[in-house]
Amino acid sequence: MSGDNILEVQNLKVDIPVTAGMLHPVRGVSFTVARGETLCIVGESGCGKSLTSLALMGLLPKTAIRTADRMDFLGQDIRDFKERRMAALRGVKMAMIFQEPMTSLNPAYTIGNQLMEVYRRHISKNGSEARARAIFLLEKVGISAAASRLSQYPHQLSGGLRQRVMIAMSLMCGPDLIIADEPTTALDVTIQAQILHLLAELQDEFEMGMILITHDLGVVARVADQVQVMYAGTTVEEGPCQAVFDNPLHPYTAGLLRCIPVPGKAKRGSKLGSVPGIVPNLVGDLQGCMFRNRCAHASSICETLSGEPTRIDDGHAFTCRLTPEEAAKTAAVQGVA
């Protein structure tokens, strides 16, 4: 592990007791984020990607149980941090951008009030300092007439502008790590491109690490340095972005890539690939590969598979019974079909 990693997580698990038994939405994920690097966590709804981010922020529901072999943030072990110490980190050192800019801003307070609150709470009580910082950041995220916007309410702004305000808010205290949970899902394609552009620029400028959580493989391909593909609470494939997209090894990754229509590649009106079936129930004792009931290459071995990833070069790894050669072959064959 190199020294510039700002976050190292090993074997993070989240368990939530429900009436039917114990729900295991996150079942051992490990990753590191280096300064200036973007890690994309991609997967379908219910795969545990959002809970992973909430677990990092210490924002899980009260009943949830979080365990990890290691959770180091800026060299501190944050596993046993009590609420007060976490609160001092949240918003200051690690900040979050949520999916819905419509619902994550408080409609009853002005933009300025909400922007300055976090600064005044954590950094300095000085109101004019906070105001200057808010104006500086609103301009940074491309909002014109920033000073006059401070007195506006969220409903007076469009979706794209609100998301820009959310981004400015997350930057108020100069965090080292930004966790963006589906930051562009609710936005138009044109605005999406702008927001992603902005995030990349700001990340360069402020040298932050970023965890981007999304289900859109198009977004992942364009912004990620490292990719984690999650399925049913585990990482099924991880590695550098280029390697994962050029050479998807896990049948699930390959399947997802075949599902999206790509202009110019797929023939118009032809059948899209699909991943049949639905995500499994994660309550109770779980064994083996959870993808086996949707996988075309499942065999009896999959029922008892340990979940130890097969590592190939450069940190590219996948968790499957297939050998890398077999996996590459099956992914390629399906790609043609």
Added chain:
Amino acid sequence: MSETALRTVDVSCVFEVSQGFMKGTKPLRAVNGVSLNIPKGRVVGLVGESGCGKSTMANILLGLQKPTSGDVMSGDSLYYGQQTGYLDRKKIARRIQPIFQDPYSSLNPTKTIHSIVCLPLRIHNIGDPSKWDKKVYDILDLVGLPKRVAQSYPSQMSGGQRQRVAIARALIMKPEVVICDEPTSALDVSVQSQILNLLQDLRQELGLTYLLISHNLAVVEHMADRVAVMYLGRIVEEADANTLFDDPRHPYTKALLGSVLTPDPSLGVPDTHLGTVFPNPIDPPSGCSFHPRCSECMDICSKKAPKPSVEGGRMIECHRYQTNEAEVA
């Protein structure tokens, strides 16, 4: 061109928006003189950003919203030459059915799937009530749902299953035109591809006509035969899908196409040059409404609104291509 299933002629829809207490109202032109042809058996895609009037168009075509002016005509196969805007809603509903965006809010949570899918038959009193059960099971089978779901409630189903129910409910009337308003944008990618495949299959099997409304150009490019691009209530470019995607002309179409993120890691995030300011539809810009965001803006654009010019099968509203045409002519 083949037979027309549905046609709008110069349709406008104006909403009066209150400006506050005692300040009167201002008109908002949600749809501003749109003429759209939907040929029978084809898929017409309608794309544009939010707020451009695509969903108002859908409501007008469904008879849920009366246009302020203009005609909605149904082709020979429908109500010949009549204006559906003045037709009985029930009559429209028998021929034109919607599939809405969000399968979580478009199904009544207190009704069983059977009752949801059967409701159109009951309202329109179609056929013999003793045969309704069979019809419901047939249609569920057609959209790939097992029989047993008939007695479950929407909350017991996944997003993809719910969207299948919505499709079943639309198809049980044996409509000729299905208006799909963002049918897959609330769904996961693997489910999206299942639903798109299903829509393709059903179209071939039942000879349906689709109006596919979406902001996802990759989906539209995959499904549609003909595509109309809408901006601030007007169609700015309309052409066959091949022509439009291979050779987009209008700067807005180019920007939209440029912002589609294909899963190709060697390309970065595209820069659309569109600016951050979406114009206020109550107070639209002078001349061409796109000119404040346009990267190819000329002097004339802010003064005069462009007229639509038709060349081959392509309609475009842009000063750049009007001059060309004038020269050619």
